[in-house]
Amino acid sequence: MTLLAVDNITVRYGRLTALRGISLTIEAGEVLFVTGPNGAGKSTLLNAIAGVVPPISGSITMDGAEVVGTPPEQVARLGFSLVPEGRNVFGGLSIEENLKVGAGMRTDRSKIAGDRASIYDEFPMLAARRHTPAGMLSGGQQQMLVIGRALMTSPRLMAIDEPSLGLAPKIIDQVYEILMRLRAQRNLTLLIVEQSSARALMTGGRMMLLRGGRIVLEGAAGDMVKDERLKQAYFGFGDH
Amino acid sequence: MTELLQIVFDALSLGSLYALGALGIALIFGVMRLVNFAHGDFIAFCVFAMLWPSINAAAIVFAGNLPFYLLVPLLLLVGAALSVLSEVIVFRRFRNANPATMMIASFALGFAIRNLLLMLYSSRPKSITLWPSLSLPVEVFGARIPMLQVVTITLTLVVLAALTLFIKRTRYGLEMRAAADNFTMARMLGVRANSVILLAFAISGMMAAAIGLILATNSGTADINMGANVMLIAFIATVIGGLGSLPGAVAAGFLIGAASVVLQATLPHDARVFRDAFVYGAVIVVLLLRPQGLFAPKSAKQRV
Numbered sequence: 101m102t103l104l105a106v107d108n109i110t111v112r113y114g115r116l117t118a119l120r121g122i123s124l125t126i127e128a129g130e131v132l133f134v135t136g137p138n139g140a141g142k143s144t145l146l147n148a149i150a151g152v153v154p155p156i157s158g159s160i161t162m163d164g165a166e167v168v169g170t171p172p173e174q175v176a177r178l179g180f181s182l183v184p185e186g187r188n189v190f191g192g193l194s195i196e197e198n199l200k201v202g203a204g205m206r207t208d209r210s211k212i213a214g215d216r217a218s219i220y221d222e223f224p225m226l227a228a229r230r231h232t233p234a235g236m237l238s239g240g241q242q243q244m245l246v247i248g249r250a251l252m253t254s255p256r257l258m259a260i261d262e263p264s265l266g267l268a269p270k271i272i273d274q275v276y277e278i279l280m281r282l283r284a285q286r287n288l289t290l291l292i293v294e295q296s297s298a299r300a301l302m303t304g305g306r307m308m309l310l311r312g313g314r315i316v317l318e319g320a321a322g323d324m325v326k327d328e329r330l331k332q333a334y335f336g337f338g339d340h
Numbered sequence: 341m342t343e344l345l346q347i348v349f350d351a352l353s354l355g356s357l358y359a360l361g362a363l364g365i366a367l368i369f370g371v372m373r374l375v376n377f378a379h380g381d382f383i384a385f386c387v388f389a390m391l392w393p394s395i396n397a398a399a400i401v402f403a404g405n406l407p408f409y410l411l412v413p414l415l416l417l418v419g420a421a422l423s424v425l426s427e428v429i430v431f432r433r434f435r436n437a438n439p440a441t442m443m444i445a446s447f448a449l450g451f452a453i454r455n456l457l458l459m460l461y462s463s464r465p466k467s468i469t470l471w472p473s474l475s476l477p478v479e480v481f482g483a484r485i486p487m488l489q490v491v492t493i494t495l496t497l498v499v500l501a502a503l504t505l506f507i508k509r510t511r512y513g514l515e516m517r518a519a520a521d522n523f524t525m526a527r528m529l530g531v532r533a534n535s536v537i538l539l540a541f542a543i544s545g546m547m548a549a550a551i552g553l554i555l556a557t558n559s560g561t562a563d564i565n566m567g568a569n570v571m572l573i574a575f576i577a578t579v580i581g582g583l584g585s586l587p588g589a590v591a592a593g594f595l596i597g598a599a600s601v602v603l604q605a606t607l608p609h610d611a612r613v614f615r616d617a618f619v620y621g622a623v624i625v626v627l628l629l630r631p632q633g634l635f636a637p638k639s640a641k642q643r644v
Contacts, residue, residue, distance in 0.1 A: 150528050152524060152527075152528070171527065171533065172524070172527040172528045173527045173528075173530050173531060173532045173533060175528075176527075176528055176529060176530040177530055181528075181529075182528050184525065184528070188522055188525040190517070190518045190521040190522060190525070190526075191521060192517065192521055193514070193517060193518060193521065197514055197517075197518075198518075200511075200514055201514060201515065201518040201526065201529055201531065202529050204511055204514070204515055204529065204530055204531060205529070205530030205531070249529065250529075253529060253530060
């Protein structure tokens with residue numbers, strides 16, 4: 101079943117075109133990596149889906165419902181949860197309050213406390229410091245918190261923008277281990293954006309390479325390892 | 341001793357006024373980075389809402405004749421409605437504009453409100469007697485304190501406690517704090533932008549009405565410019581408190597109130613007329629030492 105369908109969207113910031121006619125689909129339950137060098141338009145793609153940056157043309161549908169022109173709070177209600185780059189915890193709010201904000205729009209209110217408990221099970225160090233202001237946490241802890249907060253929205257599709265940014269390699273391993281476990285447990289669909297393709301190649305799933313606002317390469321991550329075009333795309337020898 | 345107590349009560353009641361004003365400004369600034377300079381005119385509007393439109397000097401009291409348990413809620417409602425209407429009619433159009441544009445829009449709105457009042461009521465201040473019994477003094481530890489001061493301070497503390505509870509303990513309060521911290525992120529988690537902003541405007545409008553009531557009871561007059569002075573000091577309090585910090589705004593409001601009263605009492609007689617110059621001088625020193633304000637919120641730095 102196709103969960104998300106992006107059809108030929110173009111996004112401009114003033115005179116700068118960030119995305120030029122991108123199309124992609126995400127099937128329920130799969131992991132899609134979108135990778136590419138700085139300025140390729142990866143974050144813009146996520147923001148367009150989230151309803152933060154409106155495309156000037158094209159359509160985005162989440163489970164059949166049109167997303168373009170819908171405000172972010174409505175897109176969230178369709179089941180799309182974005183963990184943006186730089187984590188964005190609510191620094192003045194405690195860990196627990198951050199998680200509560202994530203659950204604010206849910207209608208199945210009786211399940212919220214249980215979900216919060218299961219997130220504390222998953223991230224014990226969040227449980228231990230649940231009344232600490234989130235701004236006091238380390239980068240790795242904040243990354244765990246925003247993943248937990250996104251889960252509290254009970255998403256069907258979770259997108260994460262550069263989860264490894266600014267984290268130590270050991271912590272990055274941990275983050276991915278948790279993501280993959282959550283995916284298996286909750287049948288989550290994941291859209292992960294990373295600058296480097298290495299993590300996608302390690303983790304598996306489907307991969308898409310963005311460059312200059314276009315998709316230049318697409319396929320199963322496993323097949324990409326040997327693909328010369330991957331290297332070329334980063335170093336700029338490829339066609340664009 | 342009694343003189344000291346008198347000063348304490350003066351400081352607290354003046355500080356209450358500034359704290360309520362600063363809170364009204366900080367609430368809206370928190371969620372939409374708007375410094376609402378029309379806030380002072382909201383205050384005046386609420387006061388005039390108690391009078392029947394007329395250009396005579398003798399005011400024809402209209403809603404002001406109601407018993408207090410009807411008048412207070414009615415006036416709070418007027419303040420909230422005016423504030424919410426301002427958001428829907430004016431500020432919503434500037435939601436994505438830069439803060440300077442929004443600020444100028446608020447000046448324009450304030451101007452429009454002031455001129456509307458001018459048209460309906462003329463520029464002559466009107467006398468208005470709300471609760472004469474409140475000006476009678478009560479004895480507190482031997483000092484004779486006007487009842488109004490006691491009421492003002494008590495009410496302010498009640499309002500502050502209620503607002504704190506609301507913001508800390510309810511889902512809407514939580515959403516307001518999240519939105520003030522990072523608006524886009526809050527929206528991506530499903531927090532409805534319009535609801536949060538309308539709520540902030542409604543509460544802010546009620547604060548304006550409360551100030552209007554206190555001012556009108558205190559001075560016994562309704563004057564079109566009566567909100568301007570409070571607004572100016574309240575704005576300064578929000579800046580000193582660290583723009584966007586609610587506790588900071590309240591603390592700074594009380595601080596400025598206390599500074600004014602203490603200076604008034606301690607300055608040599610000839611210098612008292614320049615009291616405000618000393619207060620503003622202190623403000624400048626504070627801002628030079630701590631440009632981010634005394635209690636800058638963490639979110640102020642990383643706001644995009």
